[in-house]
Amino acid sequence: MSVLRPNLFRGSVAIVTGGGSGIGRAITYELLTLGCKVVIASRNAERLEKAAKELGEVGDVTSIPCNIRKEEEVQALISQALEKYGKLDFLVNNGGGQFMSPVESMSLKGWNAVVETNLTGTFLMCREAYNQWFKANGGSIVNIVADMWRGFPMMAHTGAARHAVVNLTQSLAIEWAEDGVRVNSVAPGMVESSTAAANYGKEANVFDVVKEYLPTKRTGVPDEVSSVVCFLLSPGASFISGTTIKVDCGSSLYTRLMWNIDNHDKLPAYQWIPKPKL
Ligand SMILES: CCC/C=C/C(=O)SCCNC(=O)CCNC(=O)[C@H](O)C(C)(C)COP(=O)([O-])OP(=O)([O-])OC[C@H]1O[C@@H](n2cnc3c(N)ncnc32)[C@H](O)[C@@H]1OP(=O)([O-])[O-]
Numbered sequence: 001m002s003v004l005r006p007n008l009f010r011g012s013v014a015i016v017t018g019g020g021s022g023i024g025r026a027i028t029y030e031l032l033t034l035g036c037k038v039v040i041a042s043r044n045a046e047r048l049e050k051a052a053k054e055l056g057e058v059g060d061v062t063s064i065p066c067n068i069r070k071e072e073e074v075q076a077l078i079s080q081a082l083e084k085y086g087k088l089d090f091l092v093n094n095g096g097g098q099f100m101s102p103v104e105s106m107s108l109k110g111w112n113a114v115v116e117t118n119l120t121g122t123f124l125m126c127r128e129a130y131n132q133w134f135k136a137n138g139g140s141i142v143n144i145v146a147d148m149w150r151g152f153p154m155m156a157h158t159g160a161a162r163h164a165v166v167n168l169t170q171s172l173a174i175e176w177a178e179d180g181v182r183v184n185s186v187a188p189g190m191v192e193s194s195t196a197a198a199n200y201g202k203e204a205n206v207f208d209v210v211k212e213y214l215p216t217k218r219t220g221v222p223d224e225v226s227s228v229v230c231f232l233l234s235p236g237a238s239f240i241s242g243t244t245i246k247v248d249c250g251s252s253l254y255t256r257l258m259w260n261i262d263n264h265d266k267l268p269a270y271q272w273i274p275k276p277k278l
C-alpha cells in the first residue's frame with residue numbers, strides 16, 4: 001500500500017504531533033505499516049487515546065497528551081517517548097491549525113493562539129527533540145506548513161507563522177547538519193481530511209468551492225501528504241535538508257489570468273484502498 005518498501009522503518013521511532021486525526025493520522029498509519037513505532041501527541045486526550053487504540057491494530061503506537069504551546073508539556077512528551085522506546089529517529093510537526101478571520105477583526109489573543117500553535121509549538125518540539133536526543137544521535141524532522149506562498153487572506157496569522165516555520169526549517173538544517181539532523185517541511189494544498197472538512201467545509205464549504213480553481217480539479221487526500229513525509233524521513237532523502245516540498249499539484253502556481261484549465265479527471269488521487277479512517 002505504501003510506495004516505500006516494507007519494513008523500511010523497522011526499529012525506528014517517531015513522534016507525530018496531531019497524529020490522531022486527518023493528515024497526522026495518515027502519516028502515523030503509513031509509518032506503522034513500514035514498521036516504525038509511533039508516539040502520537042495532541043491536546044484532546046480522549047480522541048488521541050481512541051485513535052491510538054484503532055491504530056494499534058496496525059502497529060506499536062502510544063498516545064501522549066501534549067499541548068505543543070506549553071514548554072513543560074513538550075519537554076515531558078519527548079522524555080516520556082524516550083523512556084518508552086529508548087530512542088527517537090523522526091519528528092513530524094503536524095499539529096497545528098487556525099481559524100478564519102480578516103485581520104481587522106482578529107484579536108491579539110487569537111493572533112497569539114495561532115502563532116504560538118504553529119510557530120512556537122514547532123520551535124519547542126524541534127528544540128526539545130534535539131536537546132534530548134537528536135544532538136547526540138542524529139535524526140530527521142518534517143514540519144507541516146501550508147499553501148501560504150501568495151499570502152493567506154482570512155488566515156494571515158497562520159500564513160505568517162507557517163512562512164516563519166519555512167525559515168526555521170532552513171536555519172535548523174544548517175545549525176544541526178553537523179549532528180546528522182535533517183530538517184525539511186511539507187506544504188500541503190487543500191487536503192480534505194474529515195477534521196479539516198468539519199472545521200472549514202461546512203461553514204464556508206471551502207473544499208467544494210475551491211475545486212474548480214485547482215489544476216487537479218479535486219482536493220488532495222491525506223495519503224498524498226503522508227507519502228511525501230515518509231519519503232523525506234527515509235534514507236532516499238539523505239541529501240535533502242532545509243527544503244520545503246509543496247504537495248499541491250501546482251495549485252500555488254495557478255491563476256486563471258493567463259491560462260485556464262477546464263474540468264478534467266486526469267490527475268486522480270493516490271489513495272490507499274481500503275482507505276483507513278482518517
Ligand atoms: C481552508 C483550508 C486550509 C487549511 C486547512 C487546515 O489547516 S485544516 C486543520 C485545521 N484544524 C484546526 O484548525 C483545528 C485546530 N485549531 C484550533 O485549535 C484553534 O483554531 C486555535 C489554533 C486558535 C487554538 O485555539 P485555542 O483552543 O488555544 O484557544 P481558544 O479556543 O481559547 O481561542 C483563543 C482565541 O483565539 C480566537 N479565536 C479562536 N477561534 C476563533 C474563531 N473561530 N473566530 C475568531 N476568533 C477565534 C479568540 O480570540 C480566542 O479567544 P476568546 O475570544 O475565545 O477568549
Ligand SMILES: NC(=O)C1=CN([C@@H]2O[C@H](COP(=O)(O)OP(=O)(O)OC[C@H]3O[C@@H](n4cnc5c(N)ncnc54)[C@H](OP(=O)(O)O)[C@@H]3O)[C@@H](O)[C@H]2O)C=CC1
Binds near residue numbers: 048066117
Ligand atoms: N487539511 C488541509 O487542507 C491543510 C492542513 N494543513 C495543516 O496540516 C496539519 C494537519 O491538518 P489536518 O489533518 O487537515 O486537520 P486536523 O484538525 O485533523 O489536524 C490538526 C491536529 O493538530 C492537533 N493540534 C492542534 N493544536 C494543537 C496543540 N496546541 N498541541 C498539540 N496538538 C495540536 C489537533 O489535535 P487536538 O485538537 O487533539 O490538539 C489535530 O490532531 C495542520 O497543521 C494543518 O493546519 C495545512 C495546509 C492544508
